[in-house]
Amino acid sequence: xxxxxxxxxxxxxxxxxxxxxxxxxxxxxxxxxxxxxxxxxxxxxxxxxxxxxxxxxxxxxxxxxxxxxxxxxxxxxxxxxxxxxxxxxxxxxxxxxxxxxxxxxxxxxxxxxxxxxxxxxxxxxxxxxxxxxxxxxxxxxxxxxxxxxxxxxxxxxxxxxxxxxxxxxxxxxxxxxxxxxxxxxxxxxxxxxxxxxxxxxxxxxxxxxxxxxxxxxxxxxxxxxxxxxxxxxxxxxxxxxxxxxxxxxxxxxxxxxxxxxxxxxxxxxxxxxxxxxxxxxxxxxxxxxxxxxxxxxxxxxxxxxxxxxxxxxxxxxxxxxxxxxxxxxxxxxxxxxxxxxxxxxxxxxxxxxxxxxxxxxxxxxxxxxxxxxxxxxxxxxxxxxxxxxxxxxxxxxxxxxxxxxxxxxxxxxxxxxxxxxx
Numbered sequence: 515x516x517x518x519x520x521x522x523x524x525x526x527x528x529x530x531x532x533x534x535x536x537x538x539x540x541x542x543x544x545x546x547x548x549x550x551x552x553x554x555x556x557x558x559x560x561x562x563x564x565x566x567x568x569x570x571x572x573x574x575x576x577x578x579x580x581x582x583x584x585x586x587x588x589x590x591x592x593x594x595x596x597x598x599x600x601x602x603x604x605x606x607x608x609x610x611x612x613x614x615x616x617x618x619x620x621x622x623x624x625x626x627x628x629x630x631x632x633x634x635x636x637x638x639x640x641x642x643x644x645x646x647x648x649x650x651x652x653x654x655x656x657x658x659x660x661x662x663x664x665x666x667x668x669x670x671x672x673x674x675x676x677x678x679x680x681x682x683x684x685x686x687x688x689x690x691x692x693x694x695x696x697x698x699x700x701x702x703x704x705x706x707x708x709x710x711x712x713x714x715x716x717x718x719x720x721x722x723x724x725x726x727x728x729x730x731x732x733x734x735x736x737x738x739x740x741x742x743x744x745x746x747x748x749x750x751x752x753x754x755x756x757x758x759x760x761x762x763x764x765x766x767x768x769x770x771x772x773x774x775x776x777x778x779x780x781x782x783x784x785x786x787x788x789x790x791x792x793x794x795x796x797x798x799x800x801x802x803x804x805x806x807x808x809x810x811x812x813x814x815x816x817x818x819x820x821x822x823x824x825x826x827x828x829x830x831x832x833x834x835x836x837x838x839x840x841x842x843x844x845x846x847x848x849x850x851x852x853x854x855x856x857x858x859x860x861x862x863x864x865x866x867x868x869x870x871x872x873x874x875x876x877x878x879x880x881x882x883x884x885x886x887x888x889x890x891x892x893x894x895x896x897x898x899x900x901x902x903x904x905x906x907x908x909x910x911x912x913x914x915x916x917x918x919x920x921x922x923x924x925x926x927x928x929x930x931x932x933x934x935x936x
Contacts, residue, residue: 566863569797570831572838572871587874595835596775602831603791604772605730605816607738608722614640617746620649625676630655630690632676633750635697637742641721648703648718649674650743653685654695654752662757662929663695663747664784664921665740667766669707672700681914682763688918694925695753697743705735707765709813727817733765734816737773744779757781757929759844761921763913764856765814768792775839782844782928784921786913789856791815793847795833795864799826800857834867841868842875846903846924851890853911862887862897865904877901896920901928 572595573581581591600606620634631654638647651674654661666673666683677686689696701707705717714732715725718739724730730738740760748755759782762770767788774783785793790802791814805823808815822829837845847865849858866882873881878900888895888906894916896905903924907916 566795566797566867568828569795569867570829570835572835572868573874581874584874587871592839595831595839598831599772599775599836601728601816601818602822603815603819604734604737605818606724606726606728607730607734608641608724612641612722615742615745616640617749623676625653626655626686626690628656630686634674635743635746637739637746639718639721639742641718642723643721646718646721648700648739650697650699650703650746652695652697652747652750653690655690655693657693660752660754661693661695662754662759662925663697664689664759664761665697665699665743665747667699667701667736667740667760667762667769669701669736669762669764669766672702673698674700681912681918684915684918688915688922692922692926694922697747699736699739699743701732701736701766704739705732707732707813709811714813729816731813731815733769733772733814736762736766736769737776740769740773741777744777748779755779757925759784759921759925761786763787764789764792764911765811768814771833771836774843774845775836778843780843782846782921782925783840785845785847786917787848787850787853787856787911789853789861791819791833792856792861793833793837793864794857794860795867796829797827797832798857798860798863800860801855802857832864832867834864837864837868838871841871842877842901844901844903844924844928845872846905846921848904848917848920849888849906850910850912851888851892851894851906851908856911858890858906859887862904862906865899865902869899869902872899872901898924 575591576594581587616638618636620636623632625632633652635650635652636647638645670682673683679687705719706713708714719735744758747753747758758780760770760774760780761784763786767785768791770783771785771792774780790807796804804826808820808823847861849861863884866884869878869882872878880899882899894907905920
């Protein structure tokens with residue numbers, strides 16, 4: 515499928531609040547504007563010479579006030595951005611008080627020659643309509659100390675086996691030997707990835723009366739399940755609940771970014787090849803577009819998101835703002851050199867425009883420019899900037915052993931596990 519790439523338009527740079535600014539605010543504004551100026555002058559390598567002159571600034575409130583301190587970010591701007599994405603894109607999910615949750619361990623099995631264990635955990639969520647129960651396999655290495663755990667949002671073949679060597683979830687070859695646990699949220703058990711005959715509503719979504727234009731669908735439902743899994747992990751005596759990561763690939767990556775932005779208990783958010791309405795900037799309209807995703811997957815996002823079809827370049831929000839909500843926690847994203855549909859350049863550019871929020875917390879070590887995007891014709895590369903990591907793997911759309919090792923290396927570094935015996 516091809517798309518006309520010559521009709522994208524730019525708008526004048528949004529007007530910055532008039533009036534006197536303190537020196538601190540002026541310096542912050544200059545830094546933010548410098549990135550945009552560099553983008554415009556560089557004319558970017560994209561064939562349609564996309565510019566970001568109307569890109570919303572995560573550090574300017576809806577009232578036009580510049581955010582130059584953590585308090586204003588946390589008490590005002592962060593909530594504004596979260597509300598925008600809730601109302602316009604991902605939809606409203608059940609809130610505490612809307613449901614009750616019960617956990618039970620169905621079975622415990624020794625695996626990996628006695629070096630690890632699999633716990634089958636049943637999570638029962640009761641909403642106003644009924645109870646929906648789903649099981650989550652939790653794989654943990656047997657260690658004297660509590661272990662960090664990755665929550666994998668899995669949209670492929672369900673994983674229940676006691677061991678797995680596949681690249682998508684390399685339990686016995688990489689994850690467990692490196693000292694990490696993994697809890698697998700199989701999407702079909704939570705909300706079926708199927709819009710025909712409203713199959714997706716037969717899971718947890720149907721337990722609630724949330725079917726309006728601004729309400730949740732499957733991406734938010736999978737994210738909700740990951741958060742309930744974290745509720746359980748906080749009670750497991752074998753788990754270090756301060757070192758919980760969430761990871762997803764493609765549509766699962768969209769869900770991992772959404773829950774990482776919402777649930778501040780998550781220490782590390784890993785977003786793999788998530789593309790449109792994941793970590794890629796929508797206004798680039800490279801690869802998959804808002805129209806494509808709503809047409810092909812009408813059960814993923816709130817119905818309200820359809821209002822932005824063919825408005826990619828004029829969105830009043832964009833995915834860099836969602837990525838900024840991870841700050842000051844850890845964010846790791848990944849692209850693949852041949853994954854045109856996910857727009858690898860747009861994925862990195864999203865981080866460029868999210869980084870000022872990480873910098874506000876002192877969690878950056880350099881200043882990325884858009885020209886720093888990895889060379890797609892070159893070998894795999896890893897870029898780190900304080901609490902942000904981005905890697906580009908040579909090849910196509912997938913979650914592979916190389917990706918896992920890159921995420922685990924970042925976790926080792928930031929969880930202070932480097933050099934420890936595992």
